[in-house]
Amino acid sequence: MALPIYHPLPEAVVSCNAANLTAASAVLRAPFKGRITEVGSMLGSVLSTADATITTSIAGTAITGAPYVITASGSAIGDLDAASVSGTVANGVAANSTITGANTCLEGDVVKFAITGGNASGGPVHFYAVFTRT
Numbered sequence: 001m002a003l004p005i006y007h008p009l010p011e012a013v014v015s016c017n018a019a020n021l022t023a024a025s026a027v028l029r030a031p032f033k034g035r036i037t038e039v040g041s042m043l044g045s046v047l048s049t050a051d052a053t054i055t056t057s058i059a060g061t062a063i064t065g066a067p068y069v070i071t072a073s074g075s076a077i078g079d080l081d082a083a084s085v086s087g088t089v090a091n092g093v094a095a096n097s098t099i100t101g102a103n104t105c106l107e108g109d110v111v112k113f114a115i116t117g118g119n120a121s122g123g124p125v126h127f128y129a130v131f132t133r134t
Contacts, residue, residue: 010034010132010133011037011130011131011132011133012031012032012130012131013128013129013130013131014028014029014030014031014111014128014129014131015028015126015127015128015129016028016113016126016127016128017124017125017126017127018113018115018124018125018127019123019124020045020123020124020125021047021052021070021115021117021125022115023115023116023117024115025112025113025114025115026112026113026115026125026127027110027111027112027113028110028111028127028129029108029109029110029111030058030105030106030107030108030109030110030111030129030131031107031131032107032131032133033105033106033107033133033134034104034105034131034132034133034134035103035104035105035131035132035134036056036058036063036099036103036104036105036111036129036130036131036132037084037085037086037099037103037130037131037132038082038083038084038085038089038090038095038099038128038129038130039054039056039063039066039068039082039083039084039099039111039113039127039128039129039130040068040080040081040082040083040084040089040095040127040128041054041070041080041081041082041113041125041126041127041128042078042079042080042125042126042128043070043075043076043077043078043079043125044077044123044124044125044126045077045123045124045125046075046076046077047070047071047072047075048072049072050072050117051069051070051071051072051117052069052070052072052115052116052117053067053068053069053070053115053116053117054067054068054069054070054081054113054114054115054127055067055113055114055116056083056111056112056113056114056129057111057112057114058102058103058104058105058109058110058111059105059106059109059110060110060112061102062102063083063099063101063102063103064099064100064101064102064103065083065097065098065099065100065101066083066097066099066103067083067097068081068082068083068095068096068097069081069096069117070125080093081096082095082096083095083096083097083098083099084098084099084130085098085099085100085103086098090130104134105131111129113127
């Protein structure tokens, strides 16, 4: 079976976790100089209180177009929410939003996933960023 999106060798996925989606943050470090082509999250528990907005930044600068919302309504374990430069995530599904700029990084830059919203429930959440060498 052919993959819906080609993944070149100079690409890497780095991940981190947060205990829940209650006004917290999760961070990871850029593995090399390049650009982020996708950021996203997968739920480890159902959201029952309210939506959560995820805002991503690199070394303190917000990635343009990358904030995305994880909706509580209809949420389920394993739900994937993301932002990408192509508007499509790796499995061929439409992204929640499209990255339009400020997505370059240096090796070791901190990538932050800031969680906001009224959600007071939910369990672990897995965050990831896809990096491409430049």
